[in-house]
Amino acid sequence: DAGVIQSPRHEVTEMGQEVTLRCKPISGHNSLFWYRQTMMRGLELLIYFNNNVPIDDSGMPEDRFSAKMPNASFSTLKIQPSEPRDSAVYFCASSFARGLRNRSPLHFGNGTRLTVT
Amino acid sequence: QQQVKQSPQSLIVQKGGIPIINCAYENTAFDYFPWYQQFPGKGPALLIAIRPDVSEKKEGRFTISFNKSAKQFSLHIMDSQPGDSATYFCAARNSGNTPLVFGKGTRLSVIA
Numbered sequence: 002d003a004g005v006i007q008s009p010r011h012e013v014t015e016m017g018q019e020v021t022l023r024c025k026p027i028s029g030h031n032s033l034f035w036y037r038q039t040m041m042r043g044l045e046l047l048i049y050f051n052n053n054v055p056i057d058d059s060g061m062p063e064d065r066f067s068a069k070m071p072n073a074s075f076s077t078l079k080i081q082p083s084e085p086r087d088s089a090v091y092f093c094a095s096s097f098a099r100g101l102r103n104r105s106p107l108h109f110g111n112g113t114r115l116t117v118t
Numbered sequence: 119q120q121q122v123k124q125s126p127q128s129l130i131v132q133k134g135g136i137p138i139i140n141c142a143y144e145n146t147a148f149d150y151f152p153w154y155q156q157f158p159g160k161g162p163a164l165l166i167a168i169r170p171d172v173s174e175k176k177e178g179r180f181t182i183s184f185n186k187s188a189k190q191f192s193l194h195i196m197d198s199q200p201g202d203s204a205t206y207f208c209a210a211r212n213s214g215n216t217p218l219v220f221g222k223g224t225r226l227s228v229i230a
Contacts, residue, residue: 005161034217043222044162044207057217092161106152107218109161 003027005110007093013116019081022113024093025074034107035068035078036092044092050076051098083117090114121145122210124221131198131228139193139224141208146189148210152218153182153193156205165206166193198228 006025014020026033034049048058050070058068065084070076080087090112098104123142131137141151152167168175168182168191175182179196195202205225209218 036220044220046217046219049217094161106164106167109154109163111159111161 005093005095005108007091007110007113009113010111011114011116013118014083015118016084017082018117019079020083020087020115020117022078022091022093022115024076024078024110026076026093026095027108028074030095030097030105030108031073032096032098032104033070033076034094034096035076036094036109038090038092038112047078047091080115083115085117088115088117121219122208122221124208124224126224127222128225129227131226133199133228133230135198135228137195137198137202137226137228139206139208139226140190141192141210141221142188142190143210144189145210145212147212149213151182151184151191151208151210153180154207154209154220156207156223162205162207195226198226200228200230202226203228 005027008023032051035047037045037047047060048068049056053070066080068078092109092112094107094109096105096107125140129137149170153165154162155165156162166177166180166182168184170186173184181194184191205223207223208221211218
């Protein structure tokens with residue numbers, strides 16, 4: 002299994018530009034999560050999907066952030082317009098959940114390091 | 119509101135020492151407590167996990183101790199090695215289909 006695949010690994014952009022981060026979850030997983038990691042705040046949950054449906058986006062910092070999951074094998078996180086304070090490492094993670102107590106461990110991708118200048 | 123509080127932020131130990139990382143939580147509905155290990159440039163990876171029906175779980179050199187009444191759990195690394203140098207995150211979630219909430223992480227350095 003290739004694991005959770007994220008692209009790009011690094012993104013450097015100028016303030017005001019649109020940024021799109023991509024994620025391919027592990028095949029068969031039905032839950033997908035976007036986290037952001039910074040030194041100050043640690044790992045913060047931005048949004049998560051179950052069966053391609055967004056369940057909770059309360060962690061999305063502002064309307065500049067949006068996420069989609071058009072199918073079970075692909076998700077995007079978009080920032081438009083980007084700002085320097087968005088600089089962080091963004092992680093996608095996936096798991097399989099069947100019922101309330103039957104859930105596989107969370108598997109993370111290797112992240113996208115975003116730098117907004 | 120930080121649901122899982124982790125300490126210390128950083129830790130330096132000599133090879134062979136036993137680093138201990140502590141976490142505390144408030145939500146009594148939490149019933150799954152994993153620890154994740156993260157190396158530079160990589161995503162966090164599950165290391166070991168415990169449920170509150172046991173007080174200790176051991177896997178190799180890694181042990182979780184769990185104190186339900188105090189709402190605390192900790193990670194112990196026996197005979198630590200330089201290769202254990204990484205950032206460690208505790209996490210928790212309840213039995214519903216909800217996401218993990220993470221502590222802020224502990225950067226561990228094991229020096230030879």
